[in-house]
Every structure is written in C-alpha cells, then in structure tokens.
Amino acid sequence: xxxxxxLRTLPAPEPPDELLWHxxxxxxxxxxxxxxxxxxxxxxxxxxxLVAAAAAVxxxxxxxxxxxxxxxxxxxxxxxxxxxxxxxxxxxxxxARPPHPPRYEPVRNLxxxxxxxxxxxxxxxxxxxxxxxxCRARFTIAVSKAERDGQPVWLVSQQEKSARAWSPTDTIRTxxxxxxxxxxxxxxxxxxxxxxxxxxxxRIIGDTVRETLDISGAHPRSWRTNASIPGxxxxxxxxxxxxxxxxLLLEVLPLERAWRGSVYSVGLVGPDPSKAxxxxxxxxxxxxxxxxxxxxxxxxxxxxxxxxxxxxxTLWVSKDRGWLVxxxxxxxxxxxESALLSATPPAP
Amino acid sequence: xxxxxxxxxxASIDQIDHIVGARAxxxxxxxxxYRAYGAALYRxxxxxxxxxxxxxxxxxxxxxxxPEALGxxxxxxxxxxxxxxVTARVALMRLRTRTRxxxxxxxxxxxxxxxxxxxxxxxLETAINALPDRLRSVLVLKEVEGYSHAEVSxxxxxxxxxxxxxxxxxxxxxxxMLENGT
Numbered sequence: 001x002x003x004x005x006x007l008r009t010l011p012a013p014e015p016p017d018e019l020l021w022h023x024x025x026x027x028x029x030x031x032x033x034x035x036x037x038x039x040x041x042x043x044x045x046x047x048x049x050l051v052a053a054a055a056a057v058x059x060x061x062x063x064x065x066x067x068x069x070x071x072x073x074x075x076x077x078x079x080x081x082x083x084x085x086x087x088x089x090x091x092x093x094x095x096a097r098p099p100h101p102p103r104y105e106p107v108r109n110l111x112x113x114x115x116x117x118x119x120x121x122x123x124x125x126x127x128x129x130x131x132x133x134x135c136r137a138r139f140t141i142a143v144s145k146a147e148r149d150g151q152p153v154w155l156v157s158q159q160e161k162s163a164r165a166w167s168p169t170d171t172i173r174t175x176x177x178x179x180x181x182x183x184x185x186x187x188x189x190x191x192x193x194x195x196x197x198x199x200x201x202x203r204i205i206g207d208t209v210r211e212t213l214d215i216s217g218a219h220p221r222s223w224r225t226n227a228s229i230p231g232x233x234x235x236x237x238x239x240x241x242x243x244x245x246x247x248l249l250l251e252v253l254p255l256e257r258a259w260r261g262s263v264y265s266v267g268l269v270g271p272d273p274s275k276a277x278x279x280x281x282x283x284x285x286x287x288x289x290x291x292x293x294x295x296x297x298x299x300x301x302x303x304x305x306x307x308x309x310x311x312x313x314t315l316w317v318s319k320d321r322g323w324l325v326x327x328x329x330x331x332x333x334x335x336x337e338s339a340l341l342s343a344t345p346p347a348p
Numbered sequence: 349x350x351x352x353x354x355x356x357x358x359a360s361i362d363q364i365d366h367i368v369g370a371r372a373x374x375x376x377x378x379x380x381x382y383r384a385y386g387a388a389l390y391r392x393x394x395x396x397x398x399x400x401x402x403x404x405x406x407x408x409x410x411x412x413x414x415p416e417a418l419g420x421x422x423x424x425x426x427x428x429x430x431x432x433x434v435t436a437r438v439a440l441m442r443l444r445t446r447t448r449x450x451x452x453x454x455x456x457x458x459x460x461x462x463x464x465x466x467x468x469x470x471x472l473e474t475a476i477n478a479l480p481d482r483l484r485s486v487l488v489l490k491e492v493e494g495y496s497h498a499e500v501s502x503x504x505x506x507x508x509x510x511x512x513x514x515x516x517x518x519x520x521x522x523x524x525m526l527e528n529g530t
Contacts, residue, residue: 006472007491013400015390015407020382023411024375033413036437 102262103282103306106235110186110252114322115154117144118345120247123294124338137161139338141247146180148190154181156248179239186236186249202266207233211269227273230264230280237264238281246281246305250315251322253283255301260284282306291316291326295340298325363427371418382411385428389435395488396439398477406439436489436503443481475525483518490515 119142125135139160146155156179180190191202201212207229214222229237238245249263260283267277287302300316316326323343329336363384369377386407393410394403410431421430476484489495489503490511500511 007476007487008494010473010476010492012391012394013403015386016400016404019390019404019407020379020386023382023408024379026408026412027373027375027378027415031412032416033409035410035413035417035434036441 100279102264102280104260104262104284106231107249107253107261107263107283108235109254110236111254112183112186112252115143115183115186115248115251116321117154118142118343120323120343121341122338123341124336138341143248148180152183153189154183154248155179156181158245181248185234186252187234188237188239191239202239202269204229207231209266209269223270225269225273227266227269227278229266229278235263237266239266246315247324250303250317250324253317253322255285255303255317255319255322257285257288259301286314288319293326293339293341295325295342298323300325367418367421367427370415371421373415378411378414381414385431386411388428389431392432392435392493393439395476395492396436396485397442398481398484402439402442406435406442410435410438432493433503436493440485440504443485471526472522475522478525479518479521483514483521486511486514487518487522 119140121138121140123135124137124139137160139158142155142157144155144157146153157176158179159176177193178191179188181188187204188202189204193200198213198215200214203210203212209227209229211225211227212223231237236249238249245265253259253261262280262282265277265279265281267279269277283303283305285301286304288300289302290297290299292298298316298318299320300318303315303317305313305315312330314328314330315324317323318325323340325340327336327338363381366377366380366384370381389410390403390407393406394400397403397406417434421427476487479487485504486500489500490497495503497508497511497515500506501508504511506514
C-alpha cells in the first residue's frame with residue numbers, strides 16, 4: 001500500500017461522548033446556528049468583487065412558495081445570509097450579536113464642496129496563489145447631480161458586467177443600482193435596485209432605514225422591515241458593502257498623513273432586524289505614493305480599510321480629486337484587485 | 349454534486365422519519381441523526397480543520413443548526429452526502445475565519461488511544477496537518493473524502509484549475525515531508 005492509498009484509511013478520532021449532550025443542551029437553551037445552504041456559495045473574497053445588486057438576484061433564487069406573502073423570518077434569512085457570504089462579518093455571526101464598536105472617531109470635517117460628478121470604470125481581477133489570475137469583471141460607477149422631492153442630491157449609479165467562468169463570451173450584467181445621497185451630509189437617503197422580477201428599495205428617514213423587497217413571478221414574496229442606523233443623524237454612512245460604495249465619500253474625506261476615521265455601513269436588514277447587517281468600517285491613511293493604472297498615473301493616499309477582524313482592504317485615493325484609483329484585498333492565498341480603467345471627465 | 353464521497357445511498361425509512369422529526373424540532377429525532385452520522389461528520393471536520401476541538405465545534409454547530417437547515421433539504425440524492433457537504437462548508441468557514449495557525453501538532457492534541465497506531469500513519473497524519481489550510485482542505489476533500497475536482501471547487505469557491513494546482517502542491521509537499529522525515 002502506498003502512502004497515497006494510506007490517506008484513505010488513516011485512522012481518525014471519534015467524537016467525545018458528551019458532544020450529543022452539548023448539542024441537545026444548546027438547542028434546548030435556544031441557541032440557533034445558521035448553516036450554509038445546499039447551493040454552492042460564492043467565496044466571500046470573490047464576492048467582494050460583486051455589487052450588492054447580485055444579492056437581490058440571489059434573493060430571488062433563494063425564495064420559493066406560492067402566493068404573495070411575507071417571507072418567513074427565520075427560514076428566509078438563513079437562506080439569504082447563507083447565500084450571501086459577503087455581508088459584513090458581524091452580519092455573518094453564527095448568533096445574532098451587536099456590531100463591534102467603531103475603532104476610530106466618526107469621520108467629520110467633510111469637504112462636501114469637493115464632491116463632483118463623473119463616470120469611473122474599473123477592471124477587477126482575482127488571483128489564487130499568485131498563479132491563476134482572472135480579470136473577468138468590469139464595474140462602472142457614475143455620479144451626477146439630480147433632484148429628489150425637489151431637493152438637490154447626488155445620484156450614484158453602479159453596475160457590473162462580468163464573464164461567466166465556463167463561458168468567457170457569456171456575460172452577467174447586474175441590474176443597475178441607484179443611490180440618492182444628501183450632498184450636505186453624504187448620507188444616503190434612497191436606494192433602489194429594479195431588477196428582472198424583483199424590486200428592492202431602502203429609504204432612510206432620520207436614523208431609520210426602511211427596507212422593502214418585492215419579488216414577482218411564479219413565486220412572489222415580499223418583506224417590509226426597519227432598522228436603526230447607529231451614529232449621529234447627520235453622520236455619513238455607506239450603503240451595502242462593496243469597495244465602490246465609498247467612492248463618493250472618499251472624494252470629500254479630509255485625508256492627510258495619519259488620518260483615521262470610522263463610518264457605518266448598512267447592508268441587508270432582512271426580515272429579522274436583529275440580524276441586520278450594520279457594522280462600522282474603520283479607515284486610516286497608512287502612506288502615500290504615486291501609482292500607475294490604465295487610466296493614468298496618480299499621486300495617492302494609501303488608505304487601509306478594516307471591517308471586523310478578517311477583512312482588510314487597501315484603497316489608493318488620488319490626492320487631488322479624491323478618486324478611488326485602485327483597491328487591493330490580500331489574503332494568504334488570494335488577492336483581489338481593481339484598477340481604474342477610464343474616467344470621465346478625464347484625469348486632470 | 350454526488351454522494352460518491354460517502355459511498356452511502358439515500359436515507360432509510362427510519363432515517364426519513366428522523367429527518368422529518370428533526371425538522372419539526374424533535375430532540376430525539378435529532379439525537380438519532382447524530383448517532384447515525386455524527387461520527388463520520390466529526391472525522392470529516394477533523395480532517396479539514398486539523399484539531400479535535402475545531403471538529404467538535406463544527407459538528408456541534410451543524411447539529412444545532414440542522415433542524416432549521418433541514419427546511420432547505422430537498423430530499424434529492426443522498427442525505428448523508430448533503431450532510432457532508434454542509435459539514436464541509438461549516439468546517440471551511442471555520443478555517444477561513446480562524447485567525448491563527450495551529451500551534452500544537454495533531455499527536456499532541458489527540459488522546460493516546462486515538463493516535464495512529466503505526467509509525468507510517470503517524471508520519472502521514474503529521475505531514476497532512478503541517479500543510480497550509482488551503483492545501484490541506486483540497487487534499488482532504490479530494491484524496492481522503494473522494495470528491496471530484498469539480499465538487500472540491502464548488503465547496504471551496506475556487507476554480508477546478510486552482511483545485512488541481514493546490515492538490516499538486518499538497519502532494520509534492522507531502523511527498524517531500526515524508527521522504528525527508530520533516
């Protein structure tokens with residue numbers, strides 16, 4: 001027998017006798033654990049390359065049943081949270097718990113007059129073990145002046161297009177997702193994804209986010225839910241959790257050497273507000289330098305972004321206009337990068 | 349994904365009763381499922397996480413979450429296979445969130461009566477546990493549990509190509525460690 005054959009016959013320990021008792025005691029005490037779903041989940045790391053619009057698509061896929069009725073709180077949230085591993089780590093806790101506190105002071109002294117419109121397109125690449133590199137996704141963010149309820153707002157639109165792994169010529173285009181942002185505070189006030197067969201809306205009134213999901217088609221579902229947003233009522237926050245959600249905010253942050261600040265991110269509230277994906281993002285300037293991307297060469301602040309214990313991103317933000325020029329997520333065996341391909345208006 | 353890895357067929361009539369009971373929250377039914385599958389799932393979790401403590405936590409979480417998760421079980425294919433895939437995913441999630449590497453080697457953490465009996469097995473076990481998590485998980489799923497590269501890629505959220513690359517690296521490292529005795 002070779003050692004390779006030995007692999008299949010290796011002895012392994014038996015579970016301790018008391019394990020069953022622990023399991024039954026946990027159940028009896030009301031402990032509940034959300035298990036991952038049967039359908040293959042996308043790696044959280046890879047999913048960081050996706051926009052949350054894809055989340056709504058997954059919601060459609062992960063719900064079933066006839067007749068328009070509210071989503072079952074427990075079951076639906078399990079399906080959703082299991083299928084969306086890119087929610088902030090706090091939202092993926094096995095048991096509901098409050099978000100960890102912000103690491104730094106809330107961001108303040110925003111230079112709101114510095115915000116400006118434009119269109120930015122990024123190429124996103126991922127590499128495993130520094131061997132297999134894929135650059136299949138392109139992401140566009142557009143910022144423009146608009147009006148909502150007679151008030152001036154920033155309209156931030158995002159869309160991603162990516163090639164399927166098994167067919168590079170077959171592309172996935174996520175539904176357009178639009179966020180209206182108060183130009184004075186950089187607080188989102190309305191967010192909408194209008195996809196094929198579903199309509200997802202979040203309204204922010206005061207410190208409350210009101211979330212609505214309506215799924216049509218053969219298995220219609222819906223929910224209406226609210227959650228409180230922590231922090232001051234005029235503090236900026238970020239909707240969802242994707243690197244690009246910060247793009248407008250980065251334009252106005254008073255970045256300088258050793259700067260640091262925290263801002264809340266608001267992900268999916270879901271049918272059970274106690275499990276709402278709300279968690280702080282901690283930002284700090286860790287350096288500066290000149291970097292080259294397809295759109296040009298930029299003098300940048302290097303900003304480290306942390307959420308929870310295990311997610312670290314590095315963002316390169318141009319010093320002159322606050323553009324998000326490059327992002328990088330690094331883990332021991334994985335690297336995800338996005339780089340600015342083009343911008344309108346063009347780089348100064 | 350098939351249940352070839354487990355080599356088991358679908359659930360028996362009794363087991364179906366237990367599944368229905370556990371889904372309804374009956375602790376006796378859950379206990380019956382644990383007695384039927386707990387040991388195999390524990391071994392899988394142990395292979396993937398490398399420590400009895402992590403394996404225990406994984407199996408605990410799987411069975412505590414099972415009644416609600418059974419609401420999603422569609423009763424297609426092997427129940428044992430479905431349970432193994434769920435367990436593998438929970439173990440892999442644990443690996444991803446584990447912030448520190450194991451500092452204690454396998455043989456120091458296992459009770460004496462559960463250590464491999466012969467020197468070769470002990471060396472192999474030690475070598476497997478010395479592999480980085482990302483390599484060990486592919487090796488265990490492919491070579492120990494018998495999953496295909498397509499199934500491994502689904503479970504790990506990697507491409508089939510990456511699965512092959514990692515298995516190749518794991519095998520090379522394992523061979524080197526066994527030959528050098530390190």
